[in-house]
Amino acid sequence: MISSDKTTALGPVLVAFAAFCWGLSGGIAGFLMAQGWDALVVSFYRGAIGLVFVLVWLLLRSHASGLGGQRLWFWSVIAGLGVAGNFSFYFLSISEGSVAVAATLMYCAPIFVLLVSFTLKLERPTPFKWVAITLVMLGVVLLTEVYKLGSGSVTPLAVGAGLLSGLSYALFIFGFKFAAPHGSPQAILAIAFTVFVLLFVALGGQGQALAVLSAPNWPLFVLLGVLGAGLSFILYIVGLKSTPPALAAMVAMVEPVTASLFGVVILSENLVAVQLLGMALILVTVTALSVYSRT
Structure with missing residues (x-):
C-alpha cells in the first residue's frame, strides 16, 4: 500500500506529466497537419482514443458512477461540447498559425x-x-x-480559433465542475468524449478518418490520442486528488x-x-x- 505522504508527493508529478503530454500532443498535431491532415480529423482521433481509455477506466471503477442521474448527463454533455470546441479550435489555430x-x-x-x-x-x-x-x-x-x-x-483565423479554444476549455471546466457532485470523473469524461465523437460523425468527417487507418503515419494518430486524451486525462484526474x-x-x-x-x-x-x-x-x-x- 502507498502511504499518504508518497501519494501526495506523486500527485504533482502526475499533473505535470499530464500537462507535458498535452503539450506534446499539440506538437504532434502540428506535425500531422503539416503533412496535410485536416484539423478536425486530427482532433477526432485525439477524442476517440481518449474515449476508449476512459471507457476502460469506467468499467474498472464502475461503482458510484452516477450514470443514472439526469444532472450528471446534462452537465457532462456541456463538458463534451467544451471538449469538442477545445480540441477542434486548438488544432485549427495550430494549422493556421x-x-x-x-x-x-x-x-x-x-x-x-x-x-x-x-x-x-x-x-x-x-x-x-x-x-x-x-x-x-x-x-x-x-x-x-x-x-x-x-x-x-x-493570421486573424489563428487568433480567433486560439481564443475560441480557450473559451471552449472554460466551458469544459464549468461543465465538469457542475457534473462532479453527481458522478465519478470517469463517467463525466466518458459522456463528454462520446458527445465529441458523435458530433464528428454528425458533421460527416468519417471519410478522411477512415483513410488514416491505411496511412503510413497512423501510429502518430494513436500516439496523439494516447498522450493527448487517453493517458493524460486519467493521470491528471488522479494526480489532482492529492x-x-x-x-x-x-x-x-x-x-x-x-x-x-x-x-x-x-x-x-x-x-x-x-x-x-x-x-x-x-x-x-x-x-x-x-x-x-x-x-
Whole structure:
C-alpha cells in the first residue's frame, strides 16, 4: 500500500506529466497537419482514443458512477461540447498559425472562466483580478501582433480559433465542475468524449478518418490520442486528488511551454522578441491568477 505522504508527493508529478503530454500532443498535431491532415480529423482521433481509455477506466471503477442521474448527463454533455470546441479550435489555430501561439492563447481559459464567473456572480471582482485580465489582454496583443493591422505573423483565423479554444476549455471546466457532485470523473469524461465523437460523425468527417487507418503515419494518430486524451486525462484526474490547487495551477504551465518548445525545436517555428514578451506576460499572469484564486 502507498502511504499518504508518497501519494501526495506523486500527485504533482502526475499533473505535470499530464500537462507535458498535452503539450506534446499539440506538437504532434502540428506535425500531422503539416503533412496535410485536416484539423478536425486530427482532433477526432485525439477524442476517440481518449474515449476508449476512459471507457476502460469506467468499467474498472464502475461503482458510484452516477450514470443514472439526469444532472450528471446534462452537465457532462456541456463538458463534451467544451471538449469538442477545445480540441477542434486548438488544432485549427495550430494549422493556421503556430503551436506556440495556439497553446498560449488556449492557456487564457482561466480568464474566460473569471469573466463568466463575474457575469453569473459566482465570484467577486477585485482590483487584482481586473489587473490580471488587463495584463493578459496586453499579452494577447503582443503575442498575436494585431497592432500591425493585418501585416503581423499570426493570421486573424489563428487568433480567433486560439481564443475560441480557450473559451471552449472554460466551458469544459464549468461543465465538469457542475457534473462532479453527481458522478465519478470517469463517467463525466466518458459522456463528454462520446458527445465529441458523435458530433464528428454528425458533421460527416468519417471519410478522411477512415483513410488514416491505411496511412503510413497512423501510429502518430494513436500516439496523439494516447498522450493527448487517453493517458493524460486519467493521470491528471488522479494526480489532482492529492495536489494542492495552487501547485496544480503552476504545474499546468508545463503544457504551453512544452508545446512552444516542440514548435520551435521540431517544427522550426519562430517567434520575435515582442511575441515572446507577450507569451511570458500571459503565462505568468494566468498562473499567478490561478494561484491567487485557489489559495
